[in-house]
Amino acid sequence: MNPKHPPIRRSLPWLLAGLSMIGPFSIDAVFPAFPLIGAAFGVDAVALQQLLSVYLVTYAAMSLFHGAISDALGRKPVIVAGMLGYALASIGAAMSVSFGMLLVCRGVQGACAGAGLVVGRAIIRDSLEGQAAQRLMSRVMMIFSVAPVIAPMVGAQLLGLDGWHGIFWVLTGFTTLLALLLVLMLEETHPAERRNRFALKPLLGSYLSFARDRPMWPLLVSLSVNFAGLFLYIASAPRVVRGLLHLTEQGFPWLFIPVVAGLVAGSWLSGRLAGRRGVAFTVNLGYAALLLACALHLVLALVLAQPRLPWSILPLVLHGVGVQLAFPTLTLLLLDRFPRHRGGVASVQAFTSLMLSSIVAGVLSPLLSVSMLHLALGASLLTLVGLVAWLDYCRSTRHPRPPPPRDTALQAQIVEPR
Numbered sequence: 388m389n390p391k392h393p394p395i396r397r398s399l400p401w402l403l404a405g406l407s408m409i410g411p412f413s414i415d416a417v418f419p420a421f422p423l424i425g426a427a428f429g430v431d432a433v434a435l436q437q438l439l440s441v442y443l444v445t446y447a448a449m450s451l452f453h454g455a456i457s458d459a460l461g462r463k464p465v466i467v468a469g470m471l472g473y474a475l476a477s478i479g480a481a482m483s484v485s486f487g488m489l490l491v492c493r494g495v496q497g498a499c500a501g502a503g504l505v506v507g508r509a510i511i512r513d514s515l516e517g518q519a520a521q522r523l524m525s526r527v528m529m530i531f532s533v534a535p536v537i538a539p540m541v542g543a544q545l546l547g548l549d550g551w552h553g554i555f556w557v558l559t560g561f562t563t564l565l566a567l568l569l570v571l572m573l574e575e576t577h578p579a580e581r582r583n584r585f586a587l588k589p590l591l592g593s594y595l596s597f598a599r600d601r602p603m604w605p606l607l608v609s610l611s612v613n614f615a616g617l618f619l620y621i622a623s624a625p626r627v628v629r630g631l632l633h634l635t636e637q638g639f640p641w642l643f644i645p646v647v648a649g650l651v652a653g654s655w656l657s658g659r660l661a662g663r664r665g666v667a668f669t670v671n672l673g674y675a676a677l678l679l680a681c682a683l684h685l686v687l688a689l690v691l692a693q694p695r696l697p698w699s700i701l702p703l704v705l706h707g708v709g710v711q712l713a714f715p716t717l718t719l720l721l722l723d724r725f726p727r728h729r730g731g732v733a734s735v736q737a738f739t740s741l742m743l744s745s746i747v748a749g750v751l752s753p754l755l756s757v758s759m760l761h762l763a764l765g766a767s768l769l770t771l772v773g774l775v776a777w778l779d780y781c782r783s784t785r786h787p788r789p790p791p792p793r794d795t796a797l798q799a800q801i802v803e804p805r
Contacts, residue, residue, distance in 0.1 A: 398716040399514070407679060410625050415538035416735045447744075448738070452734065454733045465506050466503055466573070469499045471562075472495065473499040474562040475495075478494035481552045496558075501741075508733045532696045545557060597728075603724055605779040610736060611736075612776070616769035618748075623755070626752075632696065653712045660672075670713045673708075673709045684762070693798065694759050
């Protein structure tokens with residue numbers, strides 16, 4: 388730990404993990420309820436997919452502002468307000484009397500949920516540096532990784548108690564409790580003397596300054612598409628589990644357990660490598676796992692005439708390992724390019740990733756989830772785009788060019804981890 392930072396509370400990883408769980412629970416817990424929601428409001432599978440797309444679009448849009456607002460007002464008030472707003476939106480979703488009302492409430496959920504993800508990453512970088520930051524990021528992601536397997540099982544069980552309404556009541560209780568714990572236990576990590584004034588013109592100016600930083604772009608692309616390849620399978624879970632594997636709503640763990648196992652293993656391995664191997668080694672190892680997973684996806688899809696358990700879903704373990712091996716290191720590399728605007732750059736990263744996820748959920752998933760081969764091809768293409776971006780980043784930072792005169796002050800703030 389860097390001596391400039393005071394020791395962190397033991398509760399911090401758990402609070403941050405709880406915040407990061409909001410996203411998976413908001414997405415995965417609702418999947419088992421799709422047939423009941425469709426029957427209740429008389430909508431088809433395409434319309435039900437918009438419950439995910441609308442959530443992700445508003446999540447992405449507000450993510451552009453959560454970090455910048457926290458740079459101006461502090462991390463704690465933004466996160467607490469976001470969780471309380473999410474709880475109110477969940478109440479509205481549970482009491483929805485039309486599909487349109489449910490979509491609106493899902494949109495508000497997305498707008499509020501991003502506060503935890505975006506600002507939580509800035510808190511990690513506020514509190515720690517270097518190896519310690521990578522370890523904490525990995526610990527948080529390891530805890531968070533259990534959410535995707537718990538969420539659909541919880542959602543399936545709640546269907547027998549209060550139908551699809553019960554899922555949103557549980558989300559209400561979870562975020563209300565989390566907001567209370569944040570008020571009591573979370574310490575402010577962004578003191579007043581380090582805050583920036585929040586105004587639209589300077590905010591747009593800071594985003595333009597991010598855009599002029601050449602190495603930021605490949606990092607941003609690599610971070611976004613790595614998860615998008617795995618998210619393609621997650622977003623396609625209803626069609627994979629019911630349509631391709633021919634399972635009931637109790638069969639969702641067959642898809643999510645391999646994903647979670649890989650994410651947890653990748654997070655653990657990333658934490659173990661922190662300080663022992665360089666950042667390039669860790670990210671390259673992540674891409675090796677991703678490429679091997681994509682190759683197995685393709686081979687099994689071609690060899691098996693029909694998807695078969697457990698073989699058709701086993702490559703998801705390696706896919707999860709690869710994503711989580713690379714994610715903490717890539718995130719810290721991105722945040723460290725702008726030490727004074729970590730909240731803002733975290734917002735940009737979240738916006739990019741979520742917009743891509745919304746496209747995956749609303750466009751690619753309906754098109755590609757007709758077969759495991761189509762899904763494998765889509766995930767492989769996304770992984771290759773991420774690999775090309777990472778290699779481009781390595782080339783651009785190996786022999787950096789001098790910054791243009793107008794960017795000299797900005798470049799002086801950029802710290803490139805070695």
